[in-house]
Amino acid sequence: MSEPIQRAVDRAVRRSFPMATAVVASLAGLIDVPAAEYNRIAPAFTLIAVYCWSVWRPDLLPLSGVFLIGLFEDLLRGLPLGLTALMLLVAAGFVQHQRAYIFGRSNPFLWLVFGLLTVSWMAVEWLAMSILLGQILDPEVAAFRYAATFGLLPVGAALLLAVQRSGMQNV
Amino acid sequence: MFRKQRREARRRRGRPIRQGSLLEDVRVWTRRFAVIVMVLVAGALIVIDRVEAPVTRDMRAGLADLFAPVIAAVSAPFHAAAEWFDAFESNATVRERNAELQREVERLRVALQQLPALEDENRRLRAIANAGNRIKGRHVTATVVADTDGPYVRSLLVGAGSAEGIGRGMAVINGDGLVGRIVEVGSHTSRVLLVTDLNSRIPVQLAESGLRALLAGTNGRRMRLNYVPPNVSVSAGALIVTSGHGGVLPRGIPVGRVDSVSRHAILVRPLVNWSRLTFVRIVNYSTTGLVQDSPDGTLRREVGRRAETP
Numbered sequence: 001m002s003e004p005i006q007r008a009v010d011r012a013v014r015r016s017f018p019m020a021t022a023v024v025a026s027l028a029g030l031i032d033v034p035a036a037e038y039n040r041i042a043p044a045f046t047l048i049a050v051y052c053w054s055v056w057r058p059d060l061l062p063l064s065g066v067f068l069i070g071l072f073e074d075l076l077r078g079l080p081l082g083l084t085a086l087m088l089l090v091a092a093g094f095v096q097h098q099r100a101y102i103f104g105r106s107n108p109f110l111w112l113v114f115g116l117l118t119v120s121w122m123a124v125e126w127l128a129m130s131i132l133l134g135q136i137l138d139p140e141v142a143a144f145r146y147a148a149t150f151g152l153l154p155v156g157a158a159l160l161l162a163v164q165r166s167g168m169q170n171v
Numbered sequence: 172m173f174r175k176q177r178r179e180a181r182r183r184r185g186r187p188i189r190q191g192s193l194l195e196d197v198r199v200w201t202r203r204f205a206v207i208v209m210v211l212v213a214g215a216l217i218v219i220d221r222v223e224a225p226v227t228r229d230m231r232a233g234l235a236d237l238f239a240p241v242i243a244a245v246s247a248p249f250h251a252a253a254e255w256f257d258a259f260e261s262n263a264t265v266r267e268r269n270a271e272l273q274r275e276v277e278r279l280r281v282a283l284q285q286l287p288a289l290e291d292e293n294r295r296l297r298a299i300a301n302a303g304n305r306i307k308g309r310h311v312t313a314t315v316v317a318d319t320d321g322p323y324v325r326s327l328l329v330g331a332g333s334a335e336g337i338g339r340g341m342a343v344i345n346g347d348g349l350v351g352r353i354v355e356v357g358s359h360t361s362r363v364l365l366v367t368d369l370n371s372r373i374p375v376q377l378a379e380s381g382l383r384a385l386l387a388g389t390n391g392r393r394m395r396l397n398y399v400p401p402n403v404s405v406s407a408g409a410l411i412v413t414s415g416h417g418g419v420l421p422r423g424i425p426v427g428r429v430d431s432v433s434r435h436a437i438l439v440r441p442l443v444n445w446s447r448l449t450f451v452r453i454v455n456y457s458t459t460g461l462v463q464d465s466p467d468g469t470l471r472r473e474v475g476r477r478a479e480t481p
Contacts, residue, residue: 030242031317033318037392040322041322063202063209064209067213072234075231075235077319079321081230083217137390141322
């Protein structure tokens with residue numbers, strides 16, 4: 001393989017990191033942790049990945065890709081098909097649209113915005129599932145899931161930042 | 172988040188707003204149009220999925236087949252860690268458990284002595300009632316590949332599919348009792364809807380009194396016993412088993428025990444320990460005896476077809 005082709009492949013691989021990490025985050029939500037009730041309150045890993053990349057590198061996380069990741073998660077988790085796709089699309093679209101006000105701000109500010117986004121996410125998910133299942137669901141689960149997702153942002157962001165620093169310089 | 176990008180952002184804020192070119196406008200409008208299309212597609216998919224179209228079922232099953240090995244491999248260390256913690260028991264706990272098991276063995280010995288008499292009595296009663304309703308069929312053992320449980324959907328993926336003879340509606344059990352039933356079948360994986368899922372409805376009966384009811388999942392830790400006549404007393408601790416009505420599940424599989432009884436609801440705690448669910452058995456059964464009562468051949472054909480399903 002010639003050097004320019006190698007370089008192009010290398011660049012393409014590096015540019016696919018945001019999408020790849022979002023897919024990995026989606027799969028991480030399916031890991032079978034044998035602890036009581038873990039899966040009911042498991043954090044929304046995909047939301048963390050999509051939020052971070054939407055702030056840092058929206059050019060490498062197209063909304064069509066976000067939509068496909070949402071469909072992938074719906075299919076794999078047995079959720080109503082299209083629901084996570086729609087919610088991720090709206091969340092990523094909102095963050096990318098407001099990026100000028102978010103990007104470059106302090107970490108607590110980024111966390112605060114994520115907190116607001118997650119509150120809306122959990123509320124919409126709870127409401128949509130209550131409508132689709134035809135009864136008012138226990139909001140306690142959504143509250144726990146919110147706390148887990150919100151609390152995990154610094155860890156998730158640090159991991160994704162390490163990915164960005166190690167493999168995505170100059171791409 | 173990092174200094175270089177912060178500096179770049181500050182620099183960008185200082186720049187004058189650039190007038191968009193025609194190409195830029197076209198790109199923006201295309202992007203907006205694509206977003207609208209995706210929103211509409213998502214809405215349409217939600218509606219299609221609600222009617223349980225076979226195409227979405229097949230897509231789910233296919234994707235589960237594809238990713239099941241990956242998920243199983245990633246989950247393996249977590250299971251190993253859980254087993255390690257299980258093994259880490261104190262002497263006192265082991266002694267206590269040993270005493271408990273000895274008591275259980277004594278109790279079972281007594282019960283075992285009564286078994287031949289009970290079997291004989293059962294046979295005679297069946298002959299009198301001319302029920303002829305018995306469970307036959309084969310069992311397939313499968314590993315739990317992924318726990319796809321979530322806050323709103325309670326299901327899991329097991330490593331057996333159509334290639335192993337699994338079909339929709341089959342009962343999934345383990346040593347404790349009923350786990351759920353198969354709702355999606357791939358080539359080598361299947362999705363199990365757990366008994367605690369909100370969409371789960373199981374015809375059951377109280378093991379002692381034979382009182383029939385419907386057990387509904389709540390997505391929570393306990394299930395709700397519905398359609399119990401108001402004048403009937405149900406006590407906490409009563410065993411609930413499948414009644415076999417509707418021909419969906421075999422009769423007599425333990426499901427749970429009555430946990431609490433109030434004026435508004437009878438709540439049942441499942442017997443299965445969800446956090447220790449590693450292997451399950453999938454029951455392919457057929458019900459015979461109903462066939463003779465059918466005036467035409469319709470039911471015979473239906474039941475026969477089910478019995479022939481591998």
